[in-house]
Amino acid sequence: MISRTTIDNVFETARVEEVIGDFVQLKRSGSNLKGLSPFTDERSPSFMVSPVKQIWKDFSSGKGGNVVAFLMEHEHFNYPEAIKYLAKKYGIEIEETEQSDEQKELANERESMYLVSEYANKFFQKKMHETDEGQAIGLSYFKERGFSAETIKKFDLGYSPDDWEIFTKTALDDGYKLEFLEKTGLSIVKENKRFDRFKGRVMFPIHSMSGRVLGFGGRILSNTKKAAKYLNSPESDIYHKSKVLYGIYYAKQAIAKEDNCYLVEGYTDVIQFHQSGIENTVSSSGTALTPEQIRLINRLTKNITVLFDGDAAGTRASLRGIDLILEQGMNVKVCPFPEGEDPDSFARANNEDELREFLEENSYDFITYKASLLMDESKNDPVKKAGLIRDMVNSIAKIPDNIQREVYLQECSRIMDISEDVLYATLAQIEKKDNPSSGGSKKRKMEVVKEESTPKVKIDHLYILERNIIKILLLYGNKEEEFEDLLLKQNEDTGELELEPEKQSSKVFEKIYLDLQEDEIAFSNEDFRKLYQLLITKLNSEDEVAIENIINDLETSQSKEVTDILMQEEQYELHNWDRHDIPVKNKEQTVNQFVSQTILNLRRHLIDKKLNELLEDIRIAETEDERTDIKNEVMGFNKLRTLLSDRLGRVM
Structure with a gap:
């Protein structure tokens, strides 16, 4: 077993943004970093890393957690493997006891x-x-x-x-x-x-x-x-051959830094390029390029430059792979080597500066290169030329981005000296053939799709409200605030229940704890119940609570909940939660308002739940006296609910 000292040292040293940066290209977004999800096939970044909180969240797959959770999800490590990986990366000596034969067996x-x-x-x-x-x-x-x-x-x-x-x-x-x-x-x-x-x-x-x-x-x-x-x-x-690229381990940082990946064919091509200083180079190891391999590169950069031998066979094989790269929404260039040369031999014969100069001067946009290549092949044969133009449009049809397609069609029209309308018509034919259910048109147009009515998703109000309490404790638990409490009293003249305001200062966690204790409210969600007990204990005993330390000691399901809470604050603004009586703190709202609003909504929700139970009791009551007693109880709860609603109006 790895000692606790080593584990603590790893968590203190490891930086989540540095570790994830080895696998995903991250770009600054305010105080956070964003990138493409390494877990799903996406083209718009929804993967967020918080250097301040030392956590990450993937909004496309729902996964999230600390640095160890990322390695366990991405590399399929178990917990000890993830700790060992981090220890090796940061040069931390691992203290562990000798494994017994029985442990090795297991x-x-x-x-x-x-x-x-x-x-x-x-x-x-x-x-x-x-x-x-x-x-x-x-x-x-x-x-x-x-x-x-x-x-x-x-x-x-x-x-x-x-x-x-x-x-x-x-x-x-x-x-x-x-x-x-x-x-x-x-x-x-x-x-x-x-x-x-x-x-x-x-x-x-x-x-x-x-x-x-x-x-x-x-x-x-x-x-x-x-x-x-x-x-x-x-x-x-x-x-799994289709999911592996030779050299990716050594090239990943250079690919992200250069924002480009050179794709070659063999092992020695990769090694020779690395030795020459061109470290952003990988190969498909002699197998046909696959979508999984392209997506592996897509995590690090959107740009691929395909390098291939100068012979005709190498050229055709590389052109087949280009369509696959385009289909994945990548930007692709091609760089052919002189006749009789390959990346390995060319790198051996030239120094780094000469190699870089060659790559820069001979890397062509795929449409330009393919057009010139096909034009040379077709010569003055109109039938061949027509077939080759269709070949080019076939490639353009693979591009998922409409604007990029439009630009490439215009470029193809210019190079091949053929009208855009003909190319648009050809593209429509190809799309209709690939997808018979979709109609074609001479020119691509933006389609306005009517929003179909979707079934309403039932919202678990209690889950959201309990989650909000955990969120408040995590973000504001030790904050000192002035709260206006309303004490329930009976008016001496009218005999009616009234709420009498009373102001007092306290820490947020104390306010929440006392209010929930007073109403004898227990969390229905098991993870929230455990988190609540843990946070109240820590907030009561420690002046400063480090959230990252809490996450490191939580069970997987609890860690995920905490990460979701901390990383989804911005996402809540995308949902109209107020319409569902679920408070979400906005920038203008004070902490004491948010706390009071959440607790009042929780109380009102529980009263609504109790009223529904009482109404069901009335339905099944056996005697009129029973029904009368229950109705009186319902009237009392309804008055209390009205008072809470009035109080909510004041808070909001």
Whole structure:
């Protein structure tokens, strides 16, 4: 177990904006930071981080919490893994007791697969650096590719010996289970035989965005025709090829900083670019580009520059991927290399300044490049030209943003020397074919859609009111305020109940506590009940209550509620809560007004609930005397409700 001292040290040191900034591009928004949700596919930012409160909230998925909660949600870490990740990031020494064999046995399957992958990563590095075979074959290959010792170390490059079972046997001898060696694909088991998957290959470990080893790519160096040149780990519970980009762990900060991502094809392209100083580079690892991979980049930047080989096959393959990038709402440029060159070879032959200059001068907007390319292919053949124009409009049709589509169609019209009306008509045909239910028109027009009547959502008034009390305690609990209490008294002349004003000063939490005690009000929501007890205890015993410290010690459901409360203050203004008798403090309203309004509304809500119960009692009463007694009780509650309503009018 990790010691409490280490956990406290991690929370004191870690900054939520720095940690999340490694995964999501954040931009300043007042005192907060905003970015695209890493949990949903969105194009407008709804992900908010508060450096002051050290919490985050994703309004599109509803998730939120502290820095550890983010890592648990985003990287699927358990609590100890998240603490260890933060400790490593901030150079904090971890104090923990030795795990017993029983505790190791209880480690979940997913974590076991991560541990096996990390073990393999170290094994391959050791075999390359510390054996004659590894140095002669693996290390010499990487050096021939021009990789420096620092680069080889940075990317954890290694070598798997040319032996059928050396890795599997060593791993088993070191206590790792064959079950997880097989599930990660590192070992192959057939008819009671077991052997290594990556026999005689140089190894490229594939990392997640947080730096965990997910799988491997292995390149064979011999000329045998029986074995594939490149071999990747198979799909597993921790490795999904379609959701991983090679180099993303090393490139994420540079991508966010440069606000652009260079997309290449292979492992060595990525490594060579990083070594040349172009660190905002990733690859799809030789697989076809997928929407999940593009969305991974979309969290860090909206701009992708696709780099491809100068040969015709590389050009066509890259152009196919462009449509997919456009479909995800990204801005895309293309940069072709000279004939016979690829990113790896070109970076080796040029220094950083020359490489950057080349990329800048030869990166074209996709529509400009595709038009020039297709025009060269079609020459003076009108039939080919017509087909190629349709190809370009097909690409434009993928763009979700109407304005961007409009601009690209105009640009296409200018480059191809064809009227805009024809292009709009072609676009309408394509859209109609893709979506038969939608009609087409010669020119795209903004459609006015009538709002359909939607069923009214039933609002849980009690939940909102209890939540508001927790919100008040969190934001204003220790604040000293002057409250005007109305004491319920009987008029000596008329005998009627009246509210007599009386002013007194007290802390907000004391006012709430005494009022709820007086009315014997208990919270109906279990999380709010626990939070209320915790906050009242802390506010009563501590002069200053640090909200971030409270969040760190809460259960997951309670932590989520607190985060929602702290981060949704701005969002409440989007809802017409006053119409539902649910008070929301606005900028002009004083704290004592907000407190009084909330408590009075809670009292009135509970009276309404009691009145409904009494009316039901009247319906089922067996005698007239019973009905008369209940009716008198109803009259009393109705008078009290009227008094509360009058008081609410004064407060509001």
